[in-house]
Amino acid sequence: MAKNGSITEKSPHEDGFAAVFAAEIAPRLETVEVERKRRQRAIRTRALIVGGIAIALVVAAILGLSLQAVEAIAALAAVVLAAAVALGWRWVFGPRKAHRDALREVLVGPVCRFLGGLRYARDPEGAVDSRRFAAHGLVADHEESHTEDLFEGRHRGTSFRMVEARLRARHSARAGRRQHNVFQGLLFEVQVPVPFGGRTLISADRGLVADAIGGLFEAGDADRIQKVGFDDPAFESRYQTYSDDPAEARRLMSPAFRANLVALAEAHEEPPLGAAFAEGIFRLALPTKRDLFEPGSIWRPALRSESDARRLLAEVAIPIRVIDYLHGVRPSGAG
Numbered sequence: 001m002a003k004n005g006s007i008t009e010k011s012p013h014e015d016g017f018a019a020v021f022a023a024e025i026a027p028r029l030e031t032v033e034v035e036r037k038r039r040q041r042a043i044r045t046r047a048l049i050v051g052g053i054a055i056a057l058v059v060a061a062i063l064g065l066s067l068q069a070v071e072a073i074a075a076l077a078a079v080v081l082a083a084a085v086a087l088g089w090r091w092v093f094g095p096r097k098a099h100r101d102a103l104r105e106v107l108v109g110p111v112c113r114f115l116g117g118l119r120y121a122r123d124p125e126g127a128v129d130s131r132r133f134a135a136h137g138l139v140a141d142h143e144e145s146h147t148e149d150l151f152e153g154r155h156r157g158t159s160f161r162m163v164e165a166r167l168r169a170r171h172s173a174r175a176g177r178r179q180h181n182v183f184q185g186l187l188f189e190v191q192v193p194v195p196f197g198g199r200t201l202i203s204a205d206r207g208l209v210a211d212a213i214g215g216l217f218e219a220g221d222a223d224r225i226q227k228v229g230f231d232d233p234a235f236e237s238r239y240q241t242y243s244d245d246p247a248e249a250r251r252l253m254s255p256a257f258r259a260n261l262v263a264l265a266e267a268h269e270e271p272p273l274g275a276a277f278a279e280g281i282f283r284l285a286l287p288t289k290r291d292l293f294e295p296g297s298i299w300r301p302a303l304r305s306e307s308d309a310r311r312l313l314a315e316v317a318i319p320i321r322v323i324d325y326l327h328g329v330r331p332s333g334a335g
Contacts, residue, residue: 007306013317014310017114021309024110032102033302039095040298046092096298103296103305107312115317116153124150127163128187136276137201137208138285140182142167147187149293151316156327160190160319164292185287188319192282193327196252198245199279200228204238204265204272234262252277260325284322 007021104122112118121127130145145167152161167183228241228249235258243249265273275284292315295308 007309010310011314013321014313017309017313020110020114021306024113025106025305025309028106029302029305032099032106035102036099036298036302039099042095043092043298046095050092099298099302100294100296103302103308104293107295107305107309108293108316111309111313111316112151112153114313115320116155118151118153118316121150123148124163127152127161128165128189130165130167130187132279133187133283133285136199136274136278136283137203137205138274138276138283139167139187140169140208142169142182144168144179151319155320155323156193158191158193158323158326160188160323162186162188162316162319183285183287184289184291185285186292186318188282188284188286188322190282190284190319190323190326192252192277192280194252196248196277196280198243198248198277199225200241200243200245200249200252200277201274202239202241202253202261202276203274204240205274208274230258232258234259238262238265249277256329257325260329264322264325282326286318 007018009015009018108120112120124147127147127150130139130142130147133139134141145165147163147165149164150161151163152159154160163186165183165185165187166181168179169182170179225242225244226246228243228246230236230241230250230253232255239261241249241253261275273284273286275282293312295312296302296305
C-alpha cells in the first residue's frame with residue numbers, strides 16, 4: 001500500500017477507487033489493526049490452553065494405564081489428542097473469523113457504493129433457486145444448497161444478483177450415503193436487456209449439458225432442442241450450444257457476446273463455466289476453487305489491506321462485466 005492510506009490504480013475497473021480507499025477505508029484500518037493484534041494474542045492464549053489440557057489428559061491417561069501395553073497407551077493418547085483438537089479448534093480460531101468479518105465490514109460498503117450502490121447480504125436465504133441452474137445443465141443435480149455473500153443491483157439499466165454457493169449431493173458408500181461437493185462458485189441471475197423466448201443452453205461441460213437435455217426429453221419438453229452451430233472456432237472450441245429456437249439463440253448470442261464469453265472464460269482460469277437464456281433470465285454458473293469475498297489474514301497487518309481491497313473489488317465487479325458482455329461491450333483491459 002502506498003503511503004498515507006492510498007493505493008495506486010492498476011486496472012480500468014479501479015478508476016476512481018483510490019479516492020474511495022483513502023477517504024472511506026484507510027481511516028478505519030487503524031481500529032481494525034488494534035483489534036487484529038488483540039485477536040492474535042487471544043489465539044495464542046487459547047492454543048496454549050487447549051494444548052495444556054490435551055497434554056494433561058494424555059499424561060493422566062498414561063499414568064493411569066502404566067501397566068497396560070504400550071500400544072494401548074499410544075492409541076489412547078492419540079484419541080485424547082484428536083478429541084482435544086476437534087473440540088478446541090473452533091474456539092481457538094474464533095478470533096480469526098472475527099477479524100475477517102471486521103475487515104469485510106470495512107471493505108464491502110465502500111466497494112458496493114463505488115460500483116453503483118449494490119446491496120449486500122452476508123447470509124442470504126433463498127436468494128437464488130439453484131435447482132433452476134441444475135435444470136439448465138449449469139450445475140450438477142444436488143440435494144443441499146448453501147449460499148452466502150449476496151450482491152445485487154443494476155448496471156446499464158439491467159438488474160442482477162450474484163451469490164456464492166456450495167452445492168452438495170449424496171453418493172452411496174460402504175459406510176452409507178455420504179455428501180460431497182458438486183459445485184463451489186458463483187451463481188448469477190441477470191435480467192436480459194432485450195425480450196426473448198425459448199431456451200438456450202451454453203456449456204463447456206459436455207456431461208452437464210447432456211444431462212440437462214436428457215432431463216428435458218424425459219419431461220417431454222425437448223421436441224425442438226437442437227445443437228446450434230456458429231462460424232466461430234474460438235467460441236466452439238470452448239462451448240457447445242443447444243436451443244429450442246436456434247434463430248433466437250443466434251440473435252441473443254451476437255459475435256461480440258460470444259467473443260466476450262470466450263474472454264470471460266480465459267480470464268476465469270477455473271473449471272468450465274455454463275450459461276443459459278431461459279424464463280427471461282440469463283443465468284451463469286462460474287465455478288471457483290476457493291472461497292471468495294474472504295478478505296484478510298489475521299497474521300498480516302490490516303494496514304496492508306490494499307490487496308484485499310483490490311481482490312474484493314474485482315470479484316464484486318464480475319456481474320457488471322458480465323452485463324457489459326451481454327450488451328456486447330468489452331471494456332478495455334477487461335478480464
